Amino acid sequence: MEKELLLMLPGPVPMPERVRLAMSRQAINHRSAEFGAVYADCVRVLKTAFGTTNDLFVISGSGTAGMEAAVSNVGKDKEIACFVNGKFGERLYKISQRYGTAHEIKSEWGTPLNLAALEEQLEKGAEIVTLVHNETSAGIKNPAQEVGRLCRKHDALFIMDGITSVGGDLVEADKWGVDIAITGSQKCFAAPAGLAMVSVSSRAWERLTKNPPFYLDLAAYKKSASGKPMETPYTPAVPLFLALREACLLIEEEGLPARIARHQKMSGAIQAAAKAWGLALFPKIDKLHGYSSTVTAIEYPAGVKDDEMRAAIKKMGIVIAGGQDHLKGKIFRIGSMGAVSAPEILATLAATQYALKKCGYTSKGNGVEAAAEVLG
């Protein structure tokens, strides 16, 4: 029987039926009251998930377009301090290099940020700071609140990539002093890939730099969004907006605190399984850093081959992620984003436990049972 694979990745993630079916309707005019209401529904729920009362826009493009919108609108010819402890921190650093003078503050992937080095950069005159809140490449949650505090102390703008935290983990952009926050549709929102969402503080508006890319010019988004009906400056990806609206309404129906608690429970179950198996979680955390609650990165035990293990799991219809770049073969990653609940987690852990055994690893204990204890 052909059946879709269960994607337990750090995005894309399975979409609820209501979200998927919203896309199958006939084309609607994107310069109409109907589309304006769709956009407004999205923005209302997104602001709650971002923890912001700032302006917020939806860009038809992937999360990377959102990252570039942030950097390019305020970073031109500026000194930019970029935290890197994983792949997406690297991406923000690369984007920053196209616009300003970017200073990498590097830690090993999955290890704590060097906050002292940030203070040093800020004292030297860095005006912009970039941070990935939840670094999926390494499964680590970075201390956004602490970074925000340092940015405010030195009057720097704070750009935070919340692509894999907003909508699944607690984000309080305003309280933390985030000036531009970014997320993507295909992660914790469980909507289709292809939309980036960006919030912009009044401090950021006051410090816009010249000539951002035309397509990513936030001032144009602001102008179009403030009209009646609410619009986007260029033709939006209408079906994706329709799907995102349903995804947002589902978040309202579940309630954001309940949704965040669910993500913590699901990742807690995966962590409990790893512990029972005798496997180490990959991130090295301290009291400021935490394990991600939207993706769990686990170290392979000696002798277990990544391609073999993930092939054995895929044979059972489930896809988990390996490591990226230099972490290929060293870690595997299980997503717990979006609409995921106990059945998907239990199935994934049972398949993983079996695959570990098949690949020659003798687990210390029963991870599936340990997870069920958390979930039950």
Next chain:
Amino acid sequence: MEKELLLMLPGPVPMPERVRLAMSRQAINHRSAEFGAVYADCVRVLKTAFGTTNDLFVISGSGTAGMEAAVSNVGKDKEIACFVNGKFGERLYKISQRYGTAHEIKSEWGTPLNLAALEEQLEKGAEIVTLVHNETSAGIKNPAQEVGRLCRKHDALFIMDGITSVGGDLVEADKWGVDIAITGSQKCFAAPAGLAMVSVSSRAWERLTKNPPFYLDLAAYKKSASGKPMETPYTPAVPLFLALREACLLIEEEGLPARIARHQKMSGAIQAAAKAWGLALFPKIDKLHGYSSTVTAIEYPAGVKDDEMRAAIKKMGIVIAGGQDHLKGKIFRIGSMGAVSAPEILATLAATQYALKKCGYTSKGNGVEAAAEVLG
């Protein structure tokens, strides 16, 4: 009864059911052989529609993102000559101003291009030329082949916006000497809005300029597309690719020449109706310029108010377009793009004929009958 409106706009246009339903399936991994095959199917058909054997990529973003990808990858700090005889020519000019020194070659909207002025610019050293092939704001088709000839003569790169011609009208990018051609998904392809397609010649690759926007960096698209499986550099809008694939397969099934002939027949019927009504087509054409076969722009007779007439038509469930910017109230526009065939055209013309009468205009003759003569 609530029923969707029939959109007879110059995009977005009604989508065939097969295209719409393709979007409702569950998320698939965009780094998989399955997605690679979807992308490859799209590119195969797109190359035929572009009339090119050049590299061709699909960007998750609107047509404007495609326009900016073209200009930003080859136009940085260059002298750029920009033809403007409508709104989208203006947009290419505005984008060009962000990257190089842009020289506007302006004609009134809907009137012929000044080819002598282009020669002058090329002699003065313009290295890039931008043109909108089919200018929907004015319903005019511009002489791409002639512009291409002049570009080659002076060894300039030729950027052609084919957003509302590719897939509905004859485009022969290679034969015409187009270096970068652009189209969008929601026009003649009758797919959802949100994807831009860009072809790149070897001459363009040889003349890439530095530091285009990260998200629109064509070299990154080339690298990802040349892998196995074929990929995009950043997460693509997967449901839109699935829909575009179906739209492309429908084009293959119909056959491109038959599709182009259908567009000509449909627009021919609209033109015949206008003539029978005694209304003038808006564009002033000559032997190099033509009437668009994907959108027909018609002048309002004295006394007929745009908002009243379009409201009367909308009351019958049909949406046509007014004029943009300074043409608001002066023209109305009927799209004949994509999957549109006789029933939609007849219904639209019947509604328009009735609305003209209701708004106080006495038609010279029966436009619906004249259209039926063309369609029958």
